[in-house]
Amino acid sequence: MQTLTILGATGSIGCSTLDVVARHPDKYRVFALTGNSQLERLLSQAKTCSARYVVIADESRYADAQELANAMGVQSEILCGSQALEDVASAPEVDAVMAAIVGAAGLLPTLAAVKAGKRVLLANKEALVMSGALFIDAAKQSKASILPIDSEHNAIFQCLPRDFEYGNLEKSGISSILLTGSGGPFRERPLDSFSSITVEEACHHPNWSMGRKITVDSATMMNKGLEFIEACWLFGASARQIDVVLHPQSTIHSMVQYIDGSVIAQMGNPDMRTPIAYGLAFPERIEAGVSPLDFMKAGTFTFDTPCHERYPNLQLAIDACEEGQAATTRLNAANEVSVEAFLNKEIAFTDIARVNAHTLDQLEPINVSTLQQILEQDRLARETATTLIRGLR
Numbered sequence: 001m002q003t004l005t006i007l008g009a010t011g012s013i014g015c016s017t018l019d020v021v022a023r024h025p026d027k028y029r030v031f032a033l034t035g036n037s038q039l040e041r042l043l044s045q046a047k048t049c050s051a052r053y054v055v056i057a058d059e060s061r062y063a064d065a066q067e068l069a070n071a072m073g074v075q076s077e078i079l080c081g082s083q084a085l086e087d088v089a090s091a092p093e094v095d096a097v098m099a100a101i102v103g104a105a106g107l108l109p110t111l112a113a114v115k116a117g118k119r120v121l122l123a124n125k126e127a128l129v130m131s132g133a134l135f136i137d138a139a140k141q142s143k144a145s146i147l148p149i150d151s152e153h154n155a156i157f158q159c160l161p162r163d164f165e166y167g168n169l170e171k172s173g174i175s176s177i178l179l180t181g182s183g184g185p186f187r188e189r190p191l192d193s194f195s196s197i198t199v200e201e202a203c204h205h206p207n208w209s210m211g212r213k214i215t216v217d218s219a220t221m222m223n224k225g226l227e228f229i230e231a232c233w234l235f236g237a238s239a240r241q242i243d244v245v246l247h248p249q250s251t252i253h254s255m256v257q258y259i260d261g262s263v264i265a266q267m268g269n270p271d272m273r274t275p276i277a278y279g280l281a282f283p284e285r286i287e288a289g290v291s292p293l294d295f296m297k298a299g300t301f302t303f304d305t306p307c308h309e310r311y312p313n314l315q316l317a318i319d320a321c322e323e324g325q326a327a328t329t330r331l332n333a334a335n336e337v338s339v340e341a342f343l344n345k346e347i348a349f350t351d352i353a354r355v356n357a358h359t360l361d362q363l364e365p366i367n368v369s370t371l372q373q374i375l376e377q378d379r380l381a382r383e384t385a386t387t388l389i390r391g392l393r
Helices: 012-022 039-049 059-072 082-090 104-115 125-142 151-159 191-196 212-220 222-235 273-281 312-323 325-343 349-362 371-392
Strands: 002-007 028-035 053-056 077-080 096-099 119-122 145-148 174-181 242-246 252-258 263-267
Touching: 002 012, 002 082, 002 104, 012 028, 012 039, 012 096, 012 273, 028 039, 028 082, 039 053, 039 059, 053 059, 053 082, 059 077, 077 082, 082 104, 096 104, 104 119, 104 125, 104 325, 119 125, 119 273, 125 222, 125 325, 125 371, 145 151, 145 222, 145 273, 151 174, 151 222, 151 252, 151 263, 151 273, 174 222, 191 349, 212 222, 212 325, 212 349, 222 242, 222 312, 222 325, 312 325, 312 349, 325 349, 325 371, 349 371
Parallel strands: 002 028, 002 096, 028 053, 053 077, 096 119, 119 145, 174 242
Antiparallel strands: 174 252, 252 263
């Protein structure tokens, strides 16, 4: 029986994780659920799965959460604040942690789980984008297991040989990693209409059901850019060993190309319960509630090269990856600010990439190696992006 903490339980990954867990009550129990704004959903989840703890990120909402828990008959103990998030991620009773808090807010509790030597099911790509070497070094020191949950990285992980040596793709006969992406909802939209893209249009993905922020990131392909950076850290690959391939059908989730000409691909219907189940049960496999891929109905698979004029955020991310840790930390921070401004209808869709690029341009290159330095670069980039956005209003 595995004991789980789910960081970000009310989001799409958290809900899918609970769905898989509910299918296997003999294998998994929930220690803690964490959330922020969706209190009623969080408490309902806790009641259903009998979580021992519920953690609210926002301390000012503790009284509301306690009152609602009493009214709903929830027996879980209510905790709040950033330290509580880290505590339930690193608690001795916990075997595995689903790291599904969106954005930079997920870094510290995820890092706490890593330092405690947990099995970390990593759905929060920003943790690696922000902290890179610090994160990987902590995992090596604590002997934590990092299992990728993003569909693309999970696919790559499944396509690697079992004796894969981190950072040594050549030894495993790997020539390149092929990171697939759908291209989002605007893959064929005329470029001259991009400035009029609405929030509602950007939040409608053709294949995946995701949260609003990550859906906008998919539309700009920043999501793929962040995944590019994450893949470098997860597998010890260089930027030149990874190629991004557009695959609009989202059926092939990623591929690994070998020096003998072989390409191994992982395929399946676009449902996050598949990589979640794989991460939970690894190295075994369990039923996930996902219907098998029907090749007779799958239709045609198509592939293309991303157009950087259409997806400037993707190139920004690749360039930041090659520049170093400070650049990727800054880019992630600027993007979180600019996407939030777009969702609040304060800037245009095309301003997202503009704000991100100008933020990077205005900050001098610097080497970072400590958590404090990383968090300071995150703060500076957010301030810079916010100032730029004020100038666009």
